[in-house]
Amino acid sequence: MTDQLDATGKLRHLLTLDGLPREVLERLLDRADALRTPAQGGTGMRGVLAGKAVCTLFFEPSTRTRSSFQLAATRLGADVLTFDASVSSTTKGETASDTLKNIEAMGVQAFVIRHQADGAVAALAQDVQPGTALVNAGDGRRGHPTQGLLDMLTLRQAKGRDFSMLKVVIVGDVRHSRVARSDLHALRTLGAGEIRVCGPQSLLPDDDTLQGCTVTQDFDEALEGVDVVMMLRLQRERMQEGLIHSLADYHRDYGLGMDRLRRAAPDAVVLHPGPMNRGVEIDDAVADGRQSLILRQVANGVAVRMAVLEELLG
DSSP states (O other), X not given: OOOSBOTTSOBSOBOOSTTOOHHHXXXXXXXXXXXXXHHTSOSTTTTTTTTOEEEEEESSOOSHHHHHHHHHHHHTTOEEEEEEGGGSGGGGTOOHHHHHHHXXXXXXXXXXXXXXXXXXXXXXXXXXXXTOEEEEEEETTTBOHHHHHHHHHXXXXXXXXXXXXXXXXXXXXXXXXXXXXXXHHHHHHTTOSEEEEEOOGGGSOSSSTTTTOEEESOHHHHHXXXXXXXXXXXXXXXXXXXXXXXXXXXXXXXXXOHHHHTTSOTTOEEEOOSOOOBTTTBOHHHHTSTTBOHHHHHHHHHHHHHHHHHHHHO
């Protein structure tokens, strides 16, 4: 894979959190925390990337990620080009690499890329010019590094910088979740005390993704005393594979309601990357309740993406 860091330790690309040095990860989190106020509005940072161009190159649908990257680039003063594969020359057979190279030739310095194939963004990074930066906004099942960063920022704000005593449970469709993989990479790097993973066997990965985790199919057991509950979207588009019996059964066994949440620590917090299947993996009372940090995750996404773009291009 293309090296993400240059000789000085500065980011060239952000492709994965797997193997990203702790000091780089923490530097990005510290900078994002400092950018929370400008992330919510104002023009004070508009000079940082003035004259630079950022393209959101999305081959899959997105709401939160695309919007927050566009806001992040705008807050930093960059010109933003939006690419929609459904109305582009990719429908005529143009490859992703040729699409990127043509937009790059127009003077675009950074690409934020979402793609349905595992490893697609790293492969594209092999083809770009030396001064061009790529950010992985989600590739297949492999990773979603800025989501992992914003989740870690949200946890730091709620629980402090020291993760060594934290008990975290990740629940649901881990097999298909690029978010879960990035969160696991980040939690390990930041020294989380205990990581539990819970879901039906059919929705757990069969590779080394869960190395070092406590794995169980019993959600009630997994919740006992945890400080952080990270719920995952049940990816209903996968249901034709027969991976679960029914939505009702899944909600009974792995849905997070208030009664079930009481098994966690009294000050436990709940995260979810969205979009949520309300009434399936999470109930309204939890999603909208006092322990939910879901909207804070969304807000932190802009600050995290500002920090990443600033490091790559600033």
